[in-house]
Amino acid sequence: MIFSRIIGTGSYFPEKVITNSDLEKIVDTTDEWITTRTGMHTRHVSERDEMTSDMALKASLRAIEAAGIKAEEIDGIFVTTVTPDYAFPSTACLLQSKLGIVGAFAMDLEAACTGYIYAQNLANALIKIGQCKTILIASAERLTKMTDYTDRGTCILFGDGAAATIIQATEEPYGILSTNMSADGSFGELLHMKGIGSVMLANRDVMKVEDNLIKMAGNEVFKVAVRMMVDASTKAIADSGLTNADIDFVIPHQANMRIIEAVMKRSGIDPDKALINIRKHGNTSSVTIPSALDEAVREGKVKRGHNVLMTAFGGGFTWGAAVVKM
Numbered sequence: 572m573i574f575s576r577i578i579g580t581g582s583y584f585p586e587k588v589i590t591n592s593d594l595e596k597i598v599d600t601t602d603e604w605i606t607t608r609t610g611m612h613t614r615h616v617s618e619r620d621e622m623t624s625d626m627a628l629k630a631s632l633r634a635i636e637a638a639g640i641k642a643e644e645i646d647g648i649f650v651t652t653v654t655p656d657y658a659f660p661s662t663a664c665l666l667q668s669k670l671g672i673v674g675a676f677a678m679d680l681e682a683a684c685t686g687y688i689y690a691q692n693l694a695n696a697l698i699k700i701g702q703c704k705t706i707l708i709a710s711a712e713r714l715t716k717m718t719d720y721t722d723r724g725t726c727i728l729f730g731d732g733a734a735a736t737i738i739q740a741t742e743e744p745y746g747i748l749s750t751n752m753s754a755d756g757s758f759g760e761l762l763h764m765k766g767i768g769s770v771m772l773a774n775r776d777v778m779k780v781e782d783n784l785i786k787m788a789g790n791e792v793f794k795v796a797v798r799m800m801v802d803a804s805t806k807a808i809a810d811s812g813l814t815n816a817d818i819d820f821v822i823p824h825q826a827n828m829r830i831i832e833a834v835m836k837r838s839g840i841d842p843d844k845a846l847i848n849i850r851k852h853g854n855t856s857s858v859t860i861p862s863a864l865d866e867a868v869r870e871g872k873v874k875r876g877h878n879v880l881m882t883a884f885g886g887g888f889t890w891g892a893a894v895v896k897m
C-alpha cells in the first residue's frame with residue numbers, strides 16, 4: 572500500500588511588517604480592539620517588486636533542502652494562491668521555471684484559504700494511484716496588495732508570505748491518513764475579490780480599483796467558518812481511525828484567534844494542542860497551515876510519528892481537513 576508522507580517543509584515571510592499601531596494611524600481602530608478581536612499583532616508585507624512566485628520560490632527551496640532531495644526529483648507542483656502573478660501562465664509554471672526544472676506538471680489551485688488542504692488531498696490521490704512520487708505544494712499569497720486600507724473590518728487581517736511542503740510516496744504507514752474537501756458556492760458574495768477574472772476587465776474601463784480589493788462580510792463568514800471547520804475535523808478524525816486523544820497537534824487556518832478557540836472547544840480537543848502563528852503573521856490565506864507546520868517542525872515541536880489535524884475554511888466558501896502522521 573502506498574502512503575503520502577510530508578518529507579520537508581519551508582516557509583518565507585518578507586521582513587517588513589505592519590503593526591497594530593501602524594494600523595491605528597491608517598483607520599479608526601486600536602491595538603486593543605485588534606488584539607482582543609483577532610489575536611493579531613503584526614503582518615508581513617512584500618516589497619513592490621516581490622511577486623507571489625518569488626516568495627513561493629524561497630519557501631520551496633527551504634522545503635527542498637529540508638527534504639534532502641534534488642529539485643529534479645519533483646514530478647508535480649501545485650501552487651495555492653488567490654494572488655497569482657498573472658492570470659496565465661500559472662504561478663506554478665513560473666515557479667517551475669525559477670526552480671530550473673522541466674517536465675513536472677505545474678498548476679495553480681485556487682481554493683482561497685483552504686488551498687493547502689485541497690492541494691494536499693490531490694497530491695495524496697496522485698501519489699496513491701502511482702502517477703507521481705514527489706509533489707511540491709507551494710502556498711504563496713500577496714494579500715496586502717489586494718487589501719482595502721480604508722476598510723477597518725478587513726485591512727487589519729491580511730499579510731503576505733509563503734510556505735511549501737514536499738510530499739513523497741512511501742510504503743511505511745505514515746503520512747496523510749485521511750483528508751476531505753468541500754465547498755458551497757452559494758456563499759461566494761460574502762468573501763470575494765473580483766479583480767482577477769474575465770468579468771472585470773481593466774483594458775475596457777470596466778474595472779475600478781475597488782474591484783481589485785478583498786471584500787468580506789466578516790461576522791457572517793466567522794459563524795460558518797467555525798461550523799464547517801468543526802464538521803471537517805470531526806470527519807477527518809473519524810476517517811483516520813483515530814480519536815481526539817490520539818491527535819498530538821491541531822493546525823487550524825489562522826483567520827481569527829476567536830475562530831481557533833471556538834473550533835478547538837466545539838471539536839472537544841485540548842486547546843493547548845493548537846499550533847498558532849496568527850500573532851506574527853495575521854491571515855495569510857492558504858499559507859497559514861503550511862507555515863505553522865514548518866515553524867513547529869523547525870522548533871522541534873512536531874516530530875516523526877505525531878498525528879497532526881489540519882483544518883481550513885475560506886472564500887468560495889471552501890473548507891476541509893486532514894489528519895497526517897508525520
Ligand code: UT7
Nearest residue numbers: 599600601604684723724727789790792793796826827885
Ligand atoms: O480567512 C478566510 C476566512 N476569514 C475569516 O474567517 C474571517 C472571519 N471574520 C472575522 O475574523 C471577524 O468577523 C472580524 C475580525 C473581521 C471582525 O470581528 P467581529 O467581532 O466579527 O466584528 P463585527 O464585524 O461584528 O463588528 C463589530 C463592531 C462594529 O461596530 P458597531 O457596528 O458594533 O458599532 C464594527 O464596525 O466592531 C467594529 N469594527 C472595528 N472596530 C475597531 C470592525 N472592525 C474594527 C476595527 N477596529 N478594526
